[in-house]
Amino acid sequence: MNSKTTLSSFLPLSLVFILISSFSGFGQNKQPNLVSSYKEYTELPREIAYAHLNKTTYLKGEILGYTAYIFDKGNHQLSKTATNVYCTLSDENNKIVKSEMILAHNGVASGSFQIDSLFTSGKYIFRAYTNWMRNFDEQNYYVQTIQILDSNTENIPQTEERNSTIDAQFLPEGGHFVTDVTNSVGVIVKDNKGLGIPYMSAKVVDSKDNTLTDFKTNGFGIGKFIFTPQSNEIYNVILDGSVQKFPIKNIENDGIAITMNDVDNKVALSFRTNQSTLKQIKNQKYTLAIHNGEVLKTVDLTFGKSQEVVKVINYEDLTSGINIFTLFNENNNPILERLFFKYDGIELLSAENPSTSATKDSLTITIPISKVDKRLFNNFSVSVLPEETKSYNPNNNIISETYLQPYIKGYVEDAAYYFTDVTRKKKFELDNVLLTQGWSSYDWNTIFNHPPKADYEYENGISFRANVNKNSRSEYMMYATSNNEMELFDLEEGDKDFGAVGLYPMDSEVLRFSSVKKNNHIERPNLYLQFSPSRIPDLNQSGDIPPLIEKKEMDTYSAQNTLKPSWENMEHLEEVVIQGNKKLSREDQLTRTAFGKVKIVDDQTRKSYVYFADFIRSQGFKVFESGGKLVIYNPRPVSFGQGATITSPGTLSGSSNTFVKQKTVIVYLNNVPLKNTDFLYKYTLDDIDYITFDKSGTSEGGLGAAGVIKIYTDPLKAQSKMERNVSQDINVPLSFSSPKKFYAPEYSSYNGFFFRDFGVIDWFPNLKVTENGTLNFTIARPKINNISVFIEGTANDGSFISERKNISIEQPDKSTP
Incomplete structure (x- = not known):
């Protein structure tokens, strides 16, 4: 049902559920149907990326740690399907200095x-x-300016001074100044760095320098005034302290013209026109669309005798x-547009006051998090920095990046300010920003004319196509990797290629292949593989990049050797150490x-056992081989549950013969159960890394009473090129970067301003709430009295x-022994 009420009407809105929306100036040509165009444009689902960086100003020698969150744009929930996440660091000329692909689980990835030495002092993106x-024009990706400082250069960080250049913009609400109508005007006053000039007073004057109204910008250089x-007539704005006049144009x-007011859980929209326009548009049908990229609602609007039409919309709509x-x-x-933000309905969690438990060398921090359903997936990233840090200044937080940034042009x-400790004042300030x-x-x-197409595919891991040179029927085996099981490819006669999708190779992992013959002998194949993706894709979007927010009153520091690089202390995490310096063998691990x-x-x-059967x-174990068949039995005495009891008539009248039909051993190859162990006939040990033997079958419950053997191959631990070469290793051009343990560097001093302002204490990219509803993490005991935790x-x-x-x-009391 469409409402045609013109004054203070509460709208029953017609709803059309779809998925994305809006902007731009038009001529007078008839456009296609609004609803059908919107539906087509929003048909493809969208994702949003947010990244939590451990800070935004770095010293050479530190590590930039980050956690990437990928959300479904429609419901703001973590993506259940995203896997390939690309992260890049570019210089100010947009040249990529470093990049990596990281693997997301439940929409979260860290790197x-x-x-x-690849970096010099300066700004990076x-x-x-x-x-x-990449299929969409909206900024659904994440971007953040960071600063890198070289502590060995002179006078760092020398904060750039703001010069006298002022950029003042006067933006009518809805997009148009109209004469003889009350106009609501938004103001943005920025400096040469693109940052707002705070608390600047100004006045609006006419051609005779008569003051019509005045205003003052807030802490972000945002202001507002009303005038008709x-x-x-010519109008200018004069800023205090400036002789320059800024004209109000167009x-x-x-x-x-439109004016919006937010009152008592209702939004009132006032549409005003002048007498000359009313004569042209009287009784013409206008459509007011309310949308957000997910839902489209429409209502009719018509100017009758009055020059003003008011529509009042309830929050629930x-x-x-x-x-x-x-x-x-x-x-x-489209002739005008206005954005409005509704805070109600956004689910926010809160952290309670932390508690600590200290030892001589460490500090364990416990932070209760309210209202977390521990049955559902959760992830929290935490940066620990000195309390007086000047190095943590992200432009967006997880809320603003998810709910605000993708919907605005710049x-x-x-x-983040508008979504931290939200107050009525902050809500009002955000509305002025949106104006x-x-x-x-x-x-x-x-x-209307160019709906997006899926030119760039939705990626789930790595895929390949392998070309073969044989026309006869053949079989190929791809060995297991750290994230994928072994896979067999059975090619029929005439097949020229085969492929796989959903592979997740990590770091320098290779893909290993063998050709499997009829007698289960394996040979080295000669395959040529084409991978997708094979490189980091270019984003190819040039949206506005917010400048780095800098703390006021930055100190200047003389050059000094302030730290030892973080990675110099890195150790291999595979090694398990016990009893001081005693190390467990890999077999023990x-x-x-x-x-x-x-x-x-x-x-x-x-060298001792050519075939798998001999080693078993x-x-x-008992192994029976014949004519390409292979069966494995456990020779230990038959026990309960190991086999079925078979009873048959005996030779003497009234007698019977009872025996147990012995079960065969369950065999796994790279965690894949083998339905037929004939595959292991004449199978060599060349590519086997290790084997586990569970003769009791405990790991399989009652099903494994005959015993379980698990065979593991490992392409990263290939045979040491003995007499035979039966596999082909193929390098993957683009693999996933595995998460590395974060290390804070060693600073030359922990007592001075330098560490206070720019030092790092620790970073935790993937914390989960405990059963007690808390975040728990342990850091090396800080050498300062006050720290901050950013969650x-x-x-x-x-x-x-x-x-x-x-x-x-x-x-700790140093006097205590």
């Missing part, structure tokens, strides 16, 4: 970049995105987050996590947290 995001322009004699109001004329041309300075935004990130020309006994297959074992016999994260399929907690630490 790091070493700030090493961090980006996080997926290949799928007249035809054939005042139109015909048009419609709006969606949580951004709501975009667009007015269309009878030709479906950027909002310090957008200055004009059109949203959705271009109406694109919506594997035994700790496996059922039964573990045997490493080394070169000496391969040496471990006490970002999500839980409950759509709840968010972005908080800072300050912690005071009591230092």
Whole structure:
């Protein structure tokens, strides 16, 4: 049902559920149907990327740690399908200095970049995105400016001074100045660095320098004023302390102006026009669309005798987050647009006061997190820095990046401010910001005429196509990798290629292949593989990049050798150390996590036993081989559950024969159960890394009473090129970067201003809430008294947290022995 009430009407809205929307100026040509165009434009689902960086100002020698979160744009929940996440660091000329692909699980991935000799002092741009995001014009990817300082150069960090250049913009609400109508005007006053000039007073004057009104910008250089322009008059704005006059341009004699007011859980939209325009548009049908890229609602609007039409919309008719109001004329041309943010309905988590437990060398921090459903996936990233740090200044937090940034054309300075400790004042300030935004990130020309296409595929891991040179029937085996099981490819006669999708090779892992013959002998194949993706894709989007927010009153520091690089202390995490310096052997390590006994297959074992069957016999199993068949039995006495009891008539009258039909041993190859062990006939040990033996069958319950053997191959631990070469190793051009342990560097001093301002204490990219509802983590005991913990994260399929907690630490009494 469409409402045609003109004054103070509460709207029953017609709803059309779809998926994305809006912006742009048009001529008078008739546009296609609004609803069908919008539906087509929003048909493809969108993702949003957010990255929590451990800080935004780095010293050479530190590590940039980050956690990337990929959300479904429609429901703001973590993506269940995204895997390939690309992260890049570019210089100010947009040249990529470092990049990596990281693997997301449940929409979360973490990684790091070493700030090493490839970097010099200056600004760099961090980006996080997926290949799928490249299909859309909206900024669904994440971007953050960072600063890198070289402590060996002179006078760092020398903060750039703001010069006298001022950029002042005066933006009419809805997009148009109209004469003889009350106009609401948003103001943005920026310096040469693109940052708002705070608390600047100004006045609006006419051609005779008569002051019509005055205003003052807030802490971000945002202001607002109301005035009614007249035809054939010139208006300027004069800023205090400036002799320059800033003209108010593009005042139109015909048009419609809009004013929005948020009162008592209702949004009132006032559409005003002048007398000359009313004569042209009287009784024409206009359409007010309310949309957010997920839901489209429309209502009719018509100017009758009055020059003002008011529509009042209840909060329950709006969606949580951004709501975009667009007015269309009878030709479906958009003529004005206004953005509004509804805070209600956004689920926020809160962190309670931390508690600590200290030892001589470490500090364990416990932070209760309220309202977390521990049955659902959650992830929290935590940066630990000195309390007085000047190095943590992200423009967005997880809430603003998810609910605000993708819907606006440019950027909002310090957008995180509006979603931290939210107050009525901050809500009012955000509305003033949105007044200055004009059109949203959705271009109406694109919506009507150029809907997005899936030119860039949705990636799930790595895929390949392998070309073969044989026309006869053949079989190929791809060995297991750290994230994928072994796979067999059976090619029919005439097949020229085969392929696989959903592979997740890590770091320098290779793919290993063997050709399997009819007698189960394996040989080295000669395959040529083509991979997708094979390189980091270019984002190819040039949206506005917010400048780095800098703390005021930055100190200047003389050059000094301030730290030892973080990675110089890195150690291999595979090694398990016990009893001081005693190290567990790899066989012992594997035994700790496996059922039964573990045997490493080394070169000496391969020389002693050519075939798998021979080695299995040496471990006490019975193996029967004949005519390409292979069966393995456990020779130990039959026990309960090991086989079925078979009873048959005996030779003597009334007698019977009873025996147990022995079960065969269950065999796994790279965690894949073999339905037929004939595959192991004449199988060599060349590619076997280790084997586990569970003669009791405990690992399989009752099903494994005959015993379980698990065979593991490992392409990273290939045979040492003995007499035979039966496999082909193929390098993967682009693999996933595995998460590295974060190390804080060693600083020359922990007492001075330098560490206080720019030092790092620790970083935790993937914390989970415990059963007690707390975040627990342990850091090396800080050498300072006050630290800050910066928490970002999500839980409950759509709840968010972005908080800072300050912690005071009591230092140990040095006089105590």
